[in-house]
Amino acid sequence: MLTLAIVVEEISRVSAACSVVFVASYLVSEPLYEFGTEEQKRRFLIPLAKGQKFGAHAMTEPGAGSDVAGIQTTAKKADAEYVINGRKIFITNGERADIFLVFARTSPSPSPEKRHLGITAFLVEKNTPGLQVGKRIETMGLRGSQPVEIILDKVSVPNENILGREGEGAYVALNTYDRGRIGVSAQGVGIAQAAYEAALKYAATRTAFESKLLEFQQIQFKLAEMAVEVHSARLLTYWAASLLDQGKDFVKAASIAKIVATEAAEKAALAAMMIHGAYGVSTDYPVERYLRDVQIIKTYEGTNDIQRLTIAKELVKELR
Ligand SMILES: Cc1cc2nc3c(=O)[nH]c(=O)nc-3n(C[C@H](O)[C@H](O)[C@H](O)COP(=O)(O)OP(=O)(O)OC[C@H]3O[C@@H](n4cnc5c(N)ncnc54)[C@H](O)[C@@H]3O)c2cc1C
Structure with a gap:
């Protein structure tokens, strides 16, 4: 982390927007490293680490940012897969990402004190039918890295693409x-x-x-x-x-x-x-x-x- 901090600092000294490449990709590679199965690491983490692929982290929605537990995107189980529906916004690297880490609710939260439970993290590949890149969001700063909207319309993801445990995606x-x-x-x-x-x-x-x-x-x-x-x-x-x-x-x-x-x-x-x-x-x-x-x-x-x-x-x- 100290090495990453020094690299990000030096690049930001010239262009903070360029350093976003590392900072946003880290939001996919780090959870893969911490929570991924050996197979997920082989398929997704190695190409990310080699710089062959880009990652995008898709949590924020039009109605939920700081309040992660408030997301409305759902993933319904259908045999050996999940079907994801929802909309994500402000997704950095979204236009060029090959691998999306998408958070969706797979079950209602069990109680008001445990609102974070019931959310699951899914690894979704770029060309999966139903995953579309929506409008680009023009921002006042970091203009070299404009985030986008991501639309998920009946996106089918196999069970083995769940990252971490089902229902514990917020963690x-x-x-x-x-x-x-x-x-x-x-x-x-x-x-x-x-x-x-x-x-x-x-x-x-x-x-x-x-x-x-x-x-x-x-x-x-x-x-x-x-x-x-x-x-x-x-x-x-x-x-x-x-x-x-x-x-x-x-x-x-x-x-x-x-x-x-x-x-x-x-x-x-x-x-x-x-x-x-x-x-x-x-x-x-x-x-x-x-x-x-x-x-x-x-x-x-x-x-x-x-x-x-x-x-x-x-x-x-x-x-x-
Ligand atoms: C350029 C850019 C890139 C981004 N990239 C990504 C990305 O790659 N992936 C992704 O998932 N998201 C991304 N985001 C979204 C970002 O993480 C959220 O915008 C951020 O978490 C804040 O959420 P919000 O905008 O919904 O604000 P809100 O949560 O609606 O908050 C609005 C205001 O209320 C305050 N507030 C909220 N709750 C409380 C509370 N409990 N107590 C006190 N104050 C509170 C906040 O501090 C803030 O000032 C990006 C945003 C930007 C601008």
């Missing part, structure tokens, strides 16, 4: 998001670093009132604050990744890292825009893109407020 998903958000933190670190470097370079070359911007204390303070934020975000991200790599409890650390890194990136992007003056809002310069990209990473894989809920739950667990 597969949530376990994946806990890990995946370290990759999103790394995107934040990369964007923050890029904004900081752009601001420093600009301040060192731009002249105003016969001085370089860098000579004004107000500009120096902004840059110092950016350095504080970038280094804090990076260390928290590496900390969360290292805890995971060591097999230690990393869930709270991952949520803390996601909040700090994505918010550091937002503050750095804003400060970089201010330091660039009018050029900051010009599309001729990259800094306005950093601010747009940050809005997306604050939202996906659990919004930052959902991270606050996760941290609070972990704190209560520790207290008990």
Whole structure:
């Protein structure tokens, strides 16, 4: 995970949209690695790991995002297969994916306290009849990676394509998001670093009132604050990744890292825009893109407020 975080950070420093290739594919390869049978790993994980195939993770629906248990897509059992019907939205890599990890309800939840039970994860191949790529969703940021709608109309999937246990798909998903958000933190670190470097370079070359911007204390303070934020975000991200790599409890650390890194990136992007003056809002310069990209990473894989809920739950667990 530490290696992945460093790779994602470096790529995000240039283009966060390009790093989405890794971050979104991870949402399929990681659960395959954790929950897949040997046969599933051979068929799906190896080509994903070799970069021969793309994966797309299809959980979000028009009516359910943060509330995974609220999905309406169904999968009905019919002998040796399941028939899936529903609609997914905001699916990254959806246009080019070969393997879709689709979440659908196979039975009603047993009780209001166990709403997450009854959801199952299915591996669905691109050319399966009934699986269609719908409209592309134009977003303000990460414009190099526009998500799409996925329509599932009577999609038949053999029983052996269930990933993990039947009815426990939400566990597969949530376990994946806990890990995946370290990759999103790394995107934040990369964007923050890029904004900081752009601001420093600009301040060192731009002249105003016969001085370089860098000579004004107000500009120096902004840059110092950016350095504080970038280094804090990076260390928290590496900390969360290292805890995971060591097999230690990393869930709270991952949520803390996601909040700090994505918010550091937002503050750095804003400060970089201010330091660039009018050029900051010009599309001729990259800094306005950093601010747009940050809005997306604050939202996906659990919004930052959902991270606050996760941290609070972990704190209560520790207290008990
Ligand atoms: C560019 C992009 C790519 C994406 N890629 C994928 C993908 O590949 N696969 C996929 O499945 N999904 C994907 N998503 C979807 C993303 O994960 C969801 O948008 C996200 O989880 C939030 O869900 P929502 O939009 O339905 O917001 P909602 O869940 O409706 O939340 C709306 C607001 O309410 C807040 N909120 C919700 N519940 C609570 C609560 N209990 N307490 C406090 N506040 C709460 C949220 O923090 C948020 O501010 C993508 C989204 C984007 C923008």
